[in-house]
Amino acid sequence: MRRKGDHFTGLTSPAAQMKCGVPFSCAADCTREGLLAAANSYLAAQTAGSTSALKLSTSNFTYQQNNKVSDITKGLLSIPYKIDLNRSTADTTACASYTMWISSTGSKPYVVGTQIRHLGNDTSTISMVDSIAATTGDLFFDSKKTLGYIQKEDWTTISPATARPSRELLKKVGDAYLDMWTDAKAADSIPWGTDCERVEGSMYTKPCGGQLPRGGSKKANGMRRYVIDEEAGSVDVLCQFDSLGTMPDSHEVRVVDGKVKYVHTITVGKVG
Structure with a gap:
């Protein structure tokens, strides 16, 4: 039986195997739950100021901050921040998520937008953390005002x-x-x-x-x-x-x- 996050699955019927083309070679499903779990792990890492709990790809990982490839241990994630507001969305087609977070207190407030990407539809590991991070001095920056506006918004899931x-x-x-x-x-x-x-x-x-x-x-x-x-x-x-x-x-x-x-x-x- 398939377990979420597995790259390979044991399929119980020849017909099911044929859907994959080659038996036991189906890629994992990229699920909304998996994407949002990875986004939450990123938020926890940012709050802690440590990447130790993040499951980063050991063979193909990139950290990008403000459009420049950087060392994740020296970037924004190396500093703990109190997060006043966060919201995440999920893209199961691209196997990626977007997280916006705001920290309006402390000596250096931030408003950050981060895309997290996964290779091979495998949300159990992260292949890229890609952040745009604005702070004091950037265009129209005022984290407290931004927080006040966005707190009032309705992001209820669209149904049906x-x-x-x-x-x-x-x-x-x-x-x-x-x-x-x-x-x-x-x-x-x-x-x-x-x-x-x-x-x-x-x-x-x-x-x-x-x-x-x-x-x-x-x-x-x-x-x-x-x-x-x-x-x-x-x-x-x-x-x-x-x-x-x-x-x-x-x-x-x-x-x-x-x-x-x-x-x-x-x-x-x-x-x-």
Whole structure:
């Protein structure tokens, strides 16, 4: 019988074996439960300021902080932080999760967006921790204001399943948002909700559909990495904000009832 997390399974019938092509060679399933368990282990490690409890891949692991490959033992995870708020989403197709957390106390507050990735659909080990971490001095940074806005949001799972936005729509919306700086038509292609709220650092805008860029830059925002969660109606894109100056950036968008409900941005650096 299959055990969750196994790479190989003993299948009890020839018909079941044929579904795998080769007997005993089915890859593990990437489950929502496994992804969120790994995200929770990351949060526990951050609270402790130690990576010792993280099950990191011993053969193929990468730690990236603010778009630069780094030593995990010298990065943000080496320092304990009191986390005031956190929220995670899961992408079983890409076998990845996205976690946002806020620490608004202490001498160096942070707002962080982290994507965690797993190879071979195996959520029992982590192959990549990829963080965008904004702190004092970064664009529109004020962790207490950001915390106040995000605490009021409703991230209830979208139910029934038939009401959830498709993966294709979520990716399209995420890309269109980042394309607004280079494509004059991108803003009008996004299904803005009339009650949409946008939190850029600590700058709050409602509704989202006002005061939008409409082209002007020749540099597209690059290095895009996606976590798409249909149950939450969300897409997170970690990227490099090349349109305004090579800044490490996270853009998260939530779609409810076919319309954009929330936009969150975490940007490291300043414009210009």
